[in-house]
Amino acid sequence: MTTFLQLAVSGIALGSIYGLIALGFLVIYHATGLVNFAQGQLLMAGAMATFVLLMQFGWGYPLTLLGVVVVALLLTVVFRYGIHRPMVKRGAPTENMVVATIAFGLVLTAAAELLIGNTRFGVDPILSGPPLNIGGVSMQAQSLVITVVAWALVGAVWFFFTKTLTGVSLRAVGLNRNAAAVSGVRVTRLITIAFALSIVVTAIGGMLVAPIIGAGPNMGLAIAVKGFAAAVLGGMSSVYRGMVAGLAIGLIEMLSSYYISSAYAPVIAYTILFFALVLMPARVRQGGIA
């Protein structure tokens, strides 16, 4: 039972990260109908920025957090104004947008390899010290931090989307762009805000996960696929369902890697993604139309 609980704790922590990816992914999807395949590489950028600022520059966590947010905002500017907007203006079809996000992710990975190095770097946890022991279940402090911060972020995003005028307008843009524009919503600016929100959340996810799995240029894909799986499993609709689905995937992954086989644990996540996509209701099958 103790083993099970320990696995569950780390599963929940990992799952919260998957949920954060799903959240970032869904924010862009809802605002623009774009599925961003670079989401994992953006998480990688957050993790690598954490490594550089915290371990190489020795900035300490509060300043590092600030630095990661700045990096995320810079990437937002590049992604939104360098790639997304020009392509939308040129009327690029869906497939070209998909390829563009993949190419952007490739550039990020290659840049990280060149600038920082192609290995997994260790990152100090936020709270160092021996593992906590709660009721016989020992856990890393970082797992708790991840879970708390991730859910706090989800709460903040929920607050933004339901209680602030900007958030509500952003939902309006997602529902019907033309009607929103007619009602006086500044659509392009709001879409930029959506990109910024998504990328900042994802980069902070990278910052959270770096102490557990390390920071490396090629860490993005494996996490991103699970995040995509969470988003699809949550029905591509609500951010909170995506978060819950992320938890489910994290738990399934941890438990199956211990009780079944660690070698096949990733396959389970990929299979979930595959079947969730294929068996999802019509909304997903239509595709590309948000």
Next chain:
Amino acid sequence: MSTTTLRTQTELARPSRHGARRTTFWIEVAASILVLALPAMIGSAYQLRLLQDVAIWSILALSLTLIFGHTGQISLGQAAFYAVGGYASAILQTALGVPAPIAWVVAIALGMGVAFVVSFPLLRIHGHFLALGTLALGLIVETLLVQLVPLTGGHDGILLPGAVQLGSWVQARFPYIVVGFLLLAYWLVRNLTQGGMGRAFFALRDDPAGAAALGVPVTRYKTFVFMIGGGLAAAAGVLYAHHTQVVTPDAFGFGTSIEVLLIVVIGGMSSRFGAIVGAAVIVFLPESLQFLQEGRNLVFGILVLAILLFLPGGLVGGVRSFAKTIMRRRTQETEVSS
């Protein structure tokens, strides 16, 4: 963006000028003969190896051009079929001792079979989500290649010594086989995408509902194209296994799927010639610029972004529209002077 939006970026199926198609046909025939003679003209083993690299990447890219460029089904898992071809052929030859030609045919048939089976779930989804689904498929196959050690040899892969499997006489002439396969693939794609069927492909890519209303069997054509694409990718895998004489999971992973996508975009999405141009670029560019080795993905990533932004038809589409502009200018000039 809805699928019914007018495509402003990719090339549309253009009605060709009278006589232009016949000229193209003879150019293609001449080029084919030239390509078939290439291995005899190239002396150095190094260049021969590069030629085979280009040819194998081209076949793989042709499979994606057919699926992605012509019918708009984006596949991020093309390496899965490539892997089926390479591994099936290698396993049949080494573990079961099947003669090479039979193993090749079985491997290609298996690639088509797998594509046929997975097309049923996959073709229920479109656009972004099809990309996600094929991505998942590719990753599942990649993980299985690593984990099914008794069958695939895990990370070590399977050795396929050419002189043993093919005999030294055939092994020495293997470049001709590779080039021959490339020509077969090229003409297959050419003939499939010409005429009524080719126009039906473009129609179902741009507006599936409209195409269905006009009597195009959308699902059947999509499945068919997916199958042919799977078979072509498997053929590329078969050749790759003999070319490198070893199959390892690294060569059939997500990176390969992405590389094919880059080739197709660089060359020109719905151009069969573009597939070969793109493959040549991706093989020769890092070879000729050695300092690129480190940052080759950076260069290719930026190149692809630039092409998507400024030259959506790829290199071939760009050259085509450039030539058209020059032609138009020249005719205008002659009109003015006369």
